Amino acid sequence: MRILVGLTGASGHPVAVEFLKRCPAPDKFLVCSKWGRTVLADETGLGPDDLAPHVRKVFSDDDLFAPFSSGLTPLDALIIVPCSVTTLGKIAAGIGDTLITRAAQVQLKERRRLILALRETPLSSIALEAALKLSRDGAMIVPLSPPFYTHPKTLADTVGDMADKLVQALGFPAAKAWNAAALE
Numbered sequence: 001m002r003i004l005v006g007l008t009g010a011s012g013h014p015v016a017v018e019f020l021k022r023c024p025a026p027d028k029f030l031v032c033s034k035w036g037r038t039v040l041a042d043e044t045g046l047g048p049d050d051l052a053p054h055v056r057k058v059f060s061d062d063d064l065f066a067p068f069s070s071g072l073t074p075l076d077a078l079i080i081v082p083c084s085v086t087t088l089g090k091i092a093a094g095i096g097d098t099l100i101t102r103a104a105q106v107q108l109k110e111r112r113r114l115i116l117a118l119r120e121t122p123l124s125s126i127a128l129e130a131a132l133k134l135s136r137d138g139a140m141i142v143p144l145s146p147p148f149y150t151h152p153k154t155l156a157d158t159v160g161d162m163a164d165k166l167v168q169a170l171g172f173p174a175a176k177a178w179n180a181a182a183l184e
């Protein structure tokens, strides 16, 4: 499976880092928006180059010559984590002026998987309408919302749970069973 992971300037980068570590897709690529790089550094102390060991290659968000700007390049999924409401709004408006937004445009037109791990609260009507529009167009809206029914003991548990949810959204089996005894 080939995936492109886009990091934007919303909060939630510890989840993005954990997702990159946990996602078993063999062919992973990374792109960070300008504000994605800033908030990544602020929240984790890391830069895109520190994440390079978890991916095949890191692309610049300015690089519209990157292969993922074209539908000719096979891409099973684009996952934007965390996804800002700015990037959400741009994608919903059909704007593709960065590699992240252009790759999202391509996924939509080619009817391929697009996952938006949205992070903002509260959500304006504008953001909700944009999310609904994209959901109706086939995108999967997966807000970064922490589960508590898994009984996390630490913040690292919560971050891991949210990262696992994104791995599952890509079609990989769930990392944890829940109430499996009730199936018997």
Ligand SMILES: Cc1cc2nc3c(=O)[nH]c(=O)nc-3n(C[C@H](O)[C@H](O)[C@H](O)COP(=O)(O)O)c2cc1C
Pocket: 007, 008, 009, 010, 011, 012, 033, 034, 035, 036, 039, 042, 083, 084, 085, 086, 087, 119, 120, 121
């Ligand atoms: C520390 C920090 C935290 C932010 N958190 C959020 C957030 O959680 N959600 C959001 O939509 N925008 C957030 N923003 C604002 C975005 O970074 C800003 O709108 C930016 O233009 C997004 O651009 P991008 O989507 O191209 O990365 C945050 C900005 C900073 C500096």
